[in-house]
Amino acid sequence: MKVLKFGGTSVGSPARMKNLLDIINPTERQIVVLSAVSGTTNSLVEIGQAYLTGDKQKTITLIKLLKDKYELFIKELFTDDEFLKQGKEVIDYHFSVLSNLANDLFTTIEDKIILAQGELLSTTLYHVYLKQIGVPSVLLPALDFMKIDEDNEPVVDHITEKLTPLLDKYPQVNLFITQGFICRNAFGEVDNLRRGGSDYTASLIGAGIRSEEVQIWTDIDGMHNNDPRIVKGTQPIAQLSFDEAAELAYFGAKILHPQSVFPAQKYKIPVRLLNTMDPQAKGTLITNTSEKDKIKSIAAKDGITAIKIQSSRMLLAHGFLRKVFEVFERYKTSIDMITTSEVAVSLTIDDTTYLGDITTELNAFGSVELDVNHTIICVVGDFGAEKHGYAARVLEAVKHIPLRMISYGGSDHNLSLLVKTEDKIETLRSLHNRLF
Ligand code: ADP
Ligand code: ASP
Ligand code: MG
DSSP states (O other): OEEEEEOTGGGSSHHHHHHHHHHSOTTSOEEEEEOOOTTHHHHHHHHHHHHHHTOHHHHHHHHHHHHHHHHHHHHHHOOSHHHHHHHHHHHHHHHHHHHTOOGGGOOHHHHHHHHHHHHHHHHHHHHHHHHHTTOOEEEEOGGGTOBBOTTSOBOHHHHHHHHHHHHHTOTTOOEEEEESSEEEOTTSOEEEOOTTTHHHHHHHHHHHTTOSEEEEEESSSSOBSSOTTTSTTOOBOSEEEHHHHHHHHHTTOTTSOTTTHHHHHHTTOOEEEEETTSTTSOOEEEESOOOSSOEEEEEEEEEEEEEEEEOTTTTTSTTHHHHHHHHHHHTTOOEEEEEEOSSEEEEEESOOTTHHHHHHHHTTTSEEEEEEEEEEEEEEEOOOTTOOSHHHHHHHHTTTSOOSEEEESSSTTEEEEEEEGGGHHHHHHHHHHHHO
């Protein structure tokens, strides 16, 4: 059974929703994961912020603006009055959820309920649309099987346990529709898999049901060899290994949610990145194998803070790095890059929620310096341990750009550079021109 995920743009208009059946084959048993209609989650984020600041008028205005869009959406999606009425009931229900939250009791729990309405709306409307055109389908509530634990880690066994009987209940049905992004947390509350999380949902479901293939349908023909929003002339990559795709996703290639490769990788489920606007294009196939000896792609991750701890006394004494890492562990803050020298260690983080506390604790080990507004540039490919010349080519391409950190050798497929964010565009373009 395949899992097909369609992103925000792929369901971004009634016409696009209708066109999904050019791609979905309703005679094949499959699970279709939908994102919210493009722009909706951003609007829901704004609505949550308006609630949080207690700005009642703004809350009402924002909800009305979004509802107006959906009123138009259903008028185009449903040509039959009976189904238009059902569509109207769907949006009335979800917008009443949005409108009926109380400002004074507004917490992250309510905020996450707001964020969940986008995927609930898109999937329910699509399900009603399929009824209108007479295609049998079952709407599976993701909140019944998608779960994260206390550490916000998804629980694949729970998905298997809950989803399998749901699928078995409908042996005659081919088409199952479910929500991307949303889940329940360890307390049973509505939660989500972070922005862009529908890719993660698809991969998790794929892992949970040991799917034959996961397809991520989006608005571009696969993973490109550089960020197409910044660099001209980027090209799609036909094949990537799971490791290479994971590095690119984690280090900023927006086409994939940062964690989305791991569940599929664990169960060796091929992942295809495909273009809804050009379904015949080959896209990118992500599997266990990949082309050898090649620089494949470049990605960039912004919002990075570098932390340098200088301590001539202690640095390379045994146990020093453990103590440093323990500080980050206590504050559940993950480290992206690390470089060491005899007298100092530099590392980077992207989550600065606990930076103040972390800095205070690190001060006990030596002097601490922070560099904010940095970007990790990640060059990904197959650089086998026996190979040579890759690092030289990369460094030659960026010789005119100040580098704060360089990391190479952590794996066979990643060379990372830390640069000031103001130098990001030039770094990406220069690497692109010289490497491809
Ligand atoms: P969806 O809504 O379908 O999930 P996203 O906007 O999350 O789509 O991801 C697709 C977008 O990712 C593309 O439109 C493209 O601009 C951006 N992107 C960034 N880096 C890359 C890359 N290396 N390859 C392909 N797309 C990329
Ligand atoms: N709708 C969510 C978002 O915009 C999830 C997704 O699209 O993948 O982040
Ligand atoms: Mg996305």
